[in-house]
Amino acid sequence: MNKCERIEKSIGPWLDQELSAAESEIVRAHVTACSRCSEARQRLERIDRALSSLLVDEAPKIEFASFWRELEQRIEQKRPWHKRLLEQAGDWTSAPRAAWAVPALIAVLIAVLSYQSYFPIWRSRTNFATVESIDSYGRNVALLREDESKTTVIWLYQNQEGDDEAVEETPPAGPAF
Amino acid sequence: MELSDWELVQKCQLGDMSAFQELVSRYHQKVYVVILGLLRNREDALEVSQETFLRAYRKIGGFKGGSSFYTWIYRIGVNLAIDAQRRQKRNPLEFRDSMDSVLESQDEVARDPFAELHDRELRENLFKAINDLTAEHKAVIVLRTIEGLSYKDIGAILGCSEGTVMSRLHYARKKLHDKLRAFL
Numbered sequence: 001m002n003k004c005e006r007i008e009k010s011i012g013p014w015l016d017q018e019l020s021a022a023e024s025e026i027v028r029a030h031v032t033a034c035s036r037c038s039e040a041r042q043r044l045e046r047i048d049r050a051l052s053s054l055l056v057d058e059a060p061k062i063e064f065a066s067f068w069r070e071l072e073q074r075i076e077q078k079r080p081w082h083k084r085l086l087e088q089a090g091d092w093t094s095a096p097r098a099a100w101a102v103p104a105l106i107a108v109l110i111a112v113l114s115y116q117s118y119f120p121i122w123r124s125r126t127n128f129a130t131v132e133s134i135d136s137y138g139r140n141v142a143l144l145r146e147d148e149s150k151t152t153v154i155w156l157y158q159n160q161e162g163d164d165e166a167v168e169e170t171p172p173a174g175p176a177f
Numbered sequence: 178m179e180l181s182d183w184e185l186v187q188k189c190q191l192g193d194m195s196a197f198q199e200l201v202s203r204y205h206q207k208v209y210v211v212i213l214g215l216l217r218n219r220e221d222a223l224e225v226s227q228e229t230f231l232r233a234y235r236k237i238g239g240f241k242g243g244s245s246f247y248t249w250i251y252r253i254g255v256n257l258a259i260d261a262q263r264r265q266k267r268n269p270l271e272f273r274d275s276m277d278s279v280l281e282s283q284d285e286v287a288r289d290p291f292a293e294l295h296d297r298e299l300r301e302n303l304f305k306a307i308n309d310l311t312a313e314h315k316a317v318i319v320l321r322t323i324e325g326l327s328y329k330d331i332g333a334i335l336g337c338s339e340g341t342v343m344s345r346l347h348y349a350r351k352k353l354h355d356k357l358r359a360f361l
Contacts, residue, residue: 012347018328046361047353050303051322059210067205068198074231
């Protein structure tokens with residue numbers, strides 16, 4: 001490879017200002033003195049000008065507003081569903097919007113606690129009867145609750161003397177539980 | 178006071194959408210022009226530009242600032258454009274239309290008919306010569322011509338050394354010169 005071929009490879013980096021000061025000086029001095037390398041430099045500059053004209057000057061301008069609008073839509077479409085849900089939840093629980101939640105929560109609690117009053121069909125049957133011995137003297141307590149009429153009877157009684165055995169439970173008279 | 182790219186990136190990482198919007202406004206035109214230089218089709222370039230910023234938005238959380246933002250965004254855009262170019266099975270008619278639309282814009286300025294004819298032929302042949310370059314050669318030519326980027330930055334974008342950039346530029350320019358010899 002002769003000197004011109006070596007220099008010719010360096011003309012591009014020289015014009016691009018990518019050579020060191022010492023290298024640049026060597027190329028500059030040679031190109032100034034050598035007609036062949038001087039022509040190579042001019043051809044390279046013409047190519048760069050034509051490229052710049054074609055690639056830069058003729059490129060259309062993109063309107064930012066429409067570019068951004070479309071990009072925002074794409075971002076929204078590609079966002080995972082759980083992130084979107086979290087963001088929406090964040091919106092709804094923000095301070096101004098949370099104001100409605102307090103009375104709503106109170107209303108829901110009242111409804112849940114008193115649902116039996118509003119929806120009798122859901123009411124559970126809680127008829128209840130029990131007899132417990134409370135001491136060694138034969139005293140007993142009987143608790144009876146009838147749900148429909150909301151009647152509760154607490155009956156304290158004592159077994160007859162000499163009767164040490166537990167009283168045999170017999171169905172009390174009155175309404176069946 | 179205008180925020181730096183890195184400050185905007187940090188705001189993006191905290192979920193600030195307006196910071197991302199500012200970054201897009203700074204770079205959308207530059208990214209589009211570089212991608213157009215690679216694809217030579219306006220619609221495709223717009224589509225790939227959109228995809229570039231969409232990817233950037235999704236990956237910005239992992240951007241550590243090891244390189245400048247523009248190097249990073251160009252790397253995404255150029256890689257997407259090179260992929261698109263390799264996949265592209267461009268309809269010749271569509272290619273012709275896109276080229277004509279570029280060339281027609283030059284006819285609006287009335288000049289010396291001979292000079293105009295010469296310039297038109299030069300542009301048309303330059304257009305073809307660029308399209309005949311490999312994706313790697315086209316990328317270095319476009320990044321150097323459009324943005325005037327340093328070999329170091331071009332290497333960072335393309336993932337190669339400065340020496341490789343220098344070599345690719347030399348051969349790309351040589352190929353263009355060989356094909357345009359009659360017009361230079």
